[in-house]
Amino acid sequence: MKLLAEMVVFAKVVDHNGFAAAGRHLGMTASAVSRCVGRLETHLGVRLLNRTTRSLSLTEMGSDVYADCARIAGAARDVEAQAGRYAAYPTGTVRITAPMVYGDIWLARQLPAFLIQWPEVKIEIEMTDRLVDLVEDGFDLAIRVAVAGTLAPGLVARPLCNVAYAIVATPAYLLEHGTPAEPAHLASHRCIQMGYGTLRNQLAMRRAGEELVVEIDGPLKVNSSMARLAVVEGGVGIGIIPNFIAAPAVKSGTLVRLFPDWELIGGYTERTVHAVYPPTHHLPKKVRALIDHLVNTSSA
Structure with a gap:
């Protein structure tokens, strides 16, 4: 649709009863406003305003056109207000x-x-x-x-x-099977593992520049962290669980974190x-x- 801006300007001229007053409202010169109205009249092929040196008045066609232009100007204001609100306030x-x-x-x-x-x-x-x-x-x-x-x-x-992994077990499991004193002792415990991709039987760990790899095994491999948590909480082994999942149970004492000064690396890299x-x-x-x-x- 052509000349939408000119339609809005024309509506403002009628609303403010003059080119200069409309220009002040729109931030335009009176001559620029007059040219906008002239372009609209040329495009429509009709005269919209009767102009004298002292006043303006609508022609019969101008009155009909003004009603539609005023609606367009109102819609433009609504869109502008909505856009401003959208830009200024989360919605x-x-x-x-x-x-x-x-x-x-x-x-x-x-x-x-x-x-x-x-x-x-x-x-x-x-x-x-x-x-x-x-x-x-x-x-x-x-x-x-x-x-x-x-x-x-x-x-x-x-x-x-950041998401790292924690090695955890229940107090009951550790009481029955003993608490491993160092990572190498995990080789003799039942471990609940991810068991897919590179996360199989080798557990790589690092502390202060020292690195080691422990061969682990156990009764379950599952690629669901929530499933591993449930099994570990059942007391059947030592599990490798993301810290944000294990943290509440560690905080409550339901689980004990082992080797907190060691960092899991390899497939378990943070x-x-x-x-x-x-x-x-x-x-x-x-x-x-x-x-x-x-x-x-x-x-x-």
Whole structure:
């Protein structure tokens, strides 16, 4: 549709009863306003205003055209106001994708405080371990857990926190089978393992420059961290569990962490959790507010 700006200017001329007054409202000169109205009249092929040196009046066609132009000007004001509100205040829906376990255990716990603080924001989360295409699948934000430097290029990433692995067991298991005094003793214990990819029977560890590899074995290999936690809590072995999953049980005394001064490496190398989003010059306030909230709660 042509000459929308000219239609808005024409409506302002009528509203303010003159070119100069309309120009002051629009930040334009009176002559620029007059040219806008002239272009509209030329395009429509009709005269819209009767002009004299002292006054303006609408022609019959001008009166009809003004009604429609005033509606257009009102709609433009509404759009501008809505855009300004959208840009200044978090509102709308944020679509997030997150890994299953991390989304269930960590992300979901961070959201109540955010939703209370920003009641006009809604959140839709798809929990999946599939690596989604944010743009193609229509997501505003992804939570991704990766070793440093392995994130896909072309995305903006804000680090949230680190995920390491803990070696844990129940007090009952340790009472019955003994507490291993050093990592090499794990070879004689029942270990609950991931058991896929590079995470098989070799457990690599490091402390203050010292590295070692322990051959471990046990009754169960499962690629679910929650399943390993449940089995370890059942008292049948020593498990290797992500720290954010094991931490509550360690804090309560349900589980005991072994070798806290040793770092698991290799397939269990510490990973960083990132908030990832497509690059943009105008990140919506709703997305910015959520990322800032996650960063703040992660560092608290």
